Amino acid sequence: MGMDNKMIVSSSPHIRSIESIQSVMTDVLIALFPVALMAVLLFGYQALITMVISVATAMLVEALWLRKRDIYNDGSAAVTGLLFAMVLPPSPPWWLVVVGSAAAIIIGKQVFGGIGYNIFNPALVGRAVVLVSWGGYMAGNIWSPPQPFAFGADVAAVTGATALADQGEAIQYKLSDFFIGNVPGCLGETSALALLIGGIWLYYRGHIDWRIPGGYIGTVFIMGAVFGGGFYDNHLMTGLFHVLAGGVMLGALYMATDMVTTPVTPAGRLIFGIGCGLITMLIRLWGVLPEGVTYAILLMNAVTPIIDNFTVPKQFGGVNKSA
């Protein structure tokens, strides 16, 4: 009988949900699958190569850093690698991908103490590193337009401007092009459709709530409609243009919702989303750069602890304010 054995004694609860960091990260990878698929359909096999290099580098660098044999481990390095690829042009030089992806893992995450301890979104740290180091490859005016289903074509040979960099270019695209993703841009940012499918999956699995994406996208829409100058058909359509063009959808659904680097309180999450939207639009409308998603999210990451501190929820039956 088992009775003679000493039983395990531990603090309640005695049952745990089956969810783990690995299962959460795997869910994020599943969410990114339609986005990755669309990237390959739009930008060809070079997009696939970029993603593979980025993911492999991230997993390898993390495994080496942690001296672990299991290179998938908790899955977070794969997520960082894939997200980093999503914010690259479709066919950057391979060494740029390697350096950026390694920087994402090392500077973005491991120097802070690894998973859970990093302040900034690792994939965006990687992007910021290559953006300031090799701006020429990342500039908004030399980006390849998509050539849907043209596998094997040398995408890099053709260049064009992203819609945010050039308004004249922008109005040549229909809103439906932006929705499907048939516009120049980063690998994973162009197709709002694919991003939404993955976002719905993450919502359904309980890994994101409406506050960050809603606050972010809502703010971008309102700012775009009010201050966008109505160049894209009319004011409302210009608001929608700002939501669908560039990296807002990718940022709002996958980057600004990164668990580690964003607030845990419900009010804090909404403030975070609105803040990201505001900064993105400040940069887009009045800044020097054509696009502001990366810096908006990184800046908001920096103030996340302060946001959490000021938005401590009122406890059940409580009357007092924040701690």
Add this chain to the structure above:
Amino acid sequence: MSSTVFKGGVHPDYNKELTATMAVKTMKPPEKVVIPLQQHIGAPCEPLESIVVDAEVKKGQKIAESSGFVSAPIHASISGKVTAIGPYNHPLGRPVESITIESDGEDKWDESIKPPGNPDNLTPGDIRKMVQETGIVGLGGATFPAHVKLSPPEDKKIDIVVINGAECEPYLTADHRVMLEKPEEIVFGLKMMIKALGAEKGIIGIEDNKADAIKVMEQAVSEEDNITVSPLHTKYPQGAEKMLIQVTTGRIVPSGGLPLEVGVVNHNVGTAVAITDAVREGKPLIERVVTVTGSGINRPANLLVRVGTPVSEVVESCGGLKENTLKLVIGGPMMGIAQPNPEIPVIKGTSGILALTDEDVYLAESSPCIRCAKCVDSCPVQLMPTSIAQASEHGLYKRAEKLHAMDCFECGCCSYVCPSKIPLVQWIRIGKAEITKAKKKQ
């Protein structure tokens, strides 16, 4: 009429099908009982002067009491001879002064136990006195002396009595069976409480995963014009006092406050039956329904067990434990207490005996917090469990207090949902203990 929904909470596997359809069986009175003198919140009891080693006692005879008001007397659960008085293992962890009685095999009631007469003639004071004398405590597991809740201060008017039939703890089905098998007694007990408190109405809250119990209880209250059954959304911890009161009455018990501050008193269905037994038969609380269940129990069952019966004997009567059992829990899996061994007595608050095998017990280490906020979203009292646990882990108890650590009632939702498997409740408990210690010093 469906109730509102409280914020937060979780949906663990309920695993109630193991015992939900099993009628309550009466366990044979044991050869020996060990009856702890502390089975309730409040002052511990002292043995009566006549209760010494070798003293003869009858079933139902009072053997210990306390002069404090917040306490509940203790009665012999079998007839026989006192063989020891001293410290013994207790489900709460620390040894407690206990009285051991060896059976004379007769199981004879004490002569003083008899029906007190027509319950219609009882005054509120009489009811309170009977509930106190019969040693009734909250049978949901909290074990707060029932007569105290029936004696609110003069200035607090109680208008609603809420009966807790939610039974939101996974695995447990004791309350479910009591509702199916003793609906009339529950309603009568509730009417006694309403009378004792001068309240206006009663509400019986039952989670909607117990459709049969809802039907039976609705039938039982069909003749009563001031008692209703409220089907509740199935979500843990629906049966927690504050959540239950919110969804059944719409009232919010203030932070740090008691239900009576919003005019509500709340009792478990089992307590209502115990009150009926006391008022009708004069019977003290010497037995209770216990769900014996879990993957580690060979033959799960709902049993009527005498207080003081060794848990080991209860488990044996259910076919014993399986070889790969790793945990033995008194209570449910969310808030119950893990035991090092089964040599502990069943007490008034023992709602379940749960044995979990290696398939159900989580053993791996925890990972760093990834700030997913699932603990924040699942907290039924809207705390930030990860932040409180972190403060506690770093000895920052002032910060833990500022983050309302003392509002935590340790339901376990945060630890349950945590993908990093951080023992959040454990850290918060440590924080609460330290905050209380610091307050006492002041």
